[in-house]
Amino acid sequence: MIVRNKRTSHNTLVGWLLATLLSFSSLLVVAAQRTQHASPFSFAIVADSQIGMVRLERDRENFAKVVKAINELKSGVRPSMAIIAGDLVDHANNQRELDSFIQVEKTFAIPVYLIPGNHDLARDGKHFEPSLLDLYRKNIGPDRFVVRQAGSLFVGLNSQLWIEGGGLAAEQFKWLEQQLRHRNQYRHVFIIQHHPLYLEAADEADEYFNTPLGWRTKLLRLFERARVTAVFTGHLHRNQSSTYHGIAMITTPSSCRNFDGSAFGYALVTVTDNGFSYHYRGVPGTLPDERPAK
Numbered sequence: 001m002i003v004r005n006k007r008t009s010h011n012t013l014v015g016w017l018l019a020t021l022l023s024f025s026s027l028l029v030v031a032a033q034r035t036q037h038a039s040p041f042s043f044a045i046v047a048d049s050q051i052g053m054v055r056l057e058r059d060r061e062n063f064a065k066v067v068k069a070i071n072e073l074k075s076g077v078r079p080s081m082a083i084i085a086g087d088l089v090d091h092a093n094n095q096r097e098l099d100s101f102i103q104v105e106k107t108f109a110i111p112v113y114l115i116p117g118n119h120d121l122a123r124d125g126k127h128f129e130p131s132l133l134d135l136y137r138k139n140i141g142p143d144r145f146v147v148r149q150a151g152s153l154f155v156g157l158n159s160q161l162w163i164e165g166g167g168l169a170a171e172q173f174k175w176l177e178q179q180l181r182h183r184n185q186y187r188h189v190f191i192i193q194h195h196p197l198y199l200e201a202a203d204e205a206d207e208y209f210n211t212p213l214g215w216r217t218k219l220l221r222l223f224e225r226a227r228v229t230a231v232f233t234g235h236l237h238r239n240q241s242s243t244y245h246g247i248a249m250i251t252t253p254s255s256c257r258n259f260d261g262s263a264f265g266y267a268l269v270t271v272t273d274n275g276f277s278y279h280y281r282g283v284p285g286t287l288p289d290e291r292p293a294k
């Protein structure tokens with residue numbers, strides 16, 4: 001079933017997730033026989049902080065307000081970690097943008113795991129430059145991650161490599177296969193990458209906003225085989241969700257600029273034994289977009 005919500009409201013998205021969790025839970029009952037019980041926990045997702053996209057100071061302030069709002073979440077909804085789904089800055093080689101991002105990112109009161117987006121690895125936002133990957137690793141750190149949290153496995157990927165990473169993409173795919181080899185040890189598996197795999201259909205043509213068909217097909221096959229619970233992405237600057245053979249595909253809006261009128265904020269994901277809930281929360285007091293709509 002493919003569901004596409006161009007302007008998914010908070011409630012519509014939650015309603016959809018509740019409905020689809022029923023189908024996820026039937027898959028998970030099988031897994032439950034072999035995995036440990038996990039206590040409920042939450043994590044936050046921030047996407048496309050993209051410092052410098054609208055105006056550096058304003059974008060930094062919005063990102064800072066989002067981080068502060070996450071830090072102030074009280075027990076019960078307090079996330080145990082945050083994930084930033086790429087496009088940390090707008091211009092990969094702009095040191096002022098990078099410094100601003102790092103300055104705010106350091107204020108997180110919980111562990112943070114990051115992956116790069118196209119704007120972090122391509123000067124024009126499109127064509128991957130290996131020297132910018134070196135710069136990212138020097139300034140930010142590794143461009144992928146694996147985290148185990150309360151019986152769930154999180155794998156963060158560098159999706160710009162799927163665009164034109166050549167041998168680096170093949171190496172990353174092999175690494176990903178290894179991470180998913182012991183899938184039965186985990187209650188849930190969550191994948192995070194910047195680019196959505198597809199927008200409307202799994203076999204659609206390549207374009208700026210999706211993952212190229214060659215790698216997309218391999219990834220979807222692997223994710224289905226590994227019974228991945230959800231793939232979280234950014235890049236679209238809007239709310240979007242669908243399911244692919246029981247896998248939730250969810251895009252979190254930007255904290256900087258959105259094309260669907262979404263507020264600037266973060267997503268809070270709460271994981272239980274039987275599934276997860278996803279809520280996107282706008283942060284009050286974030287500054288409006290100053291640039292005219294495209």
Ligand SMILES: [Zn+2]
Pocket residue numbers: 087117118119194234235236
């Ligand atoms: Zn992007």
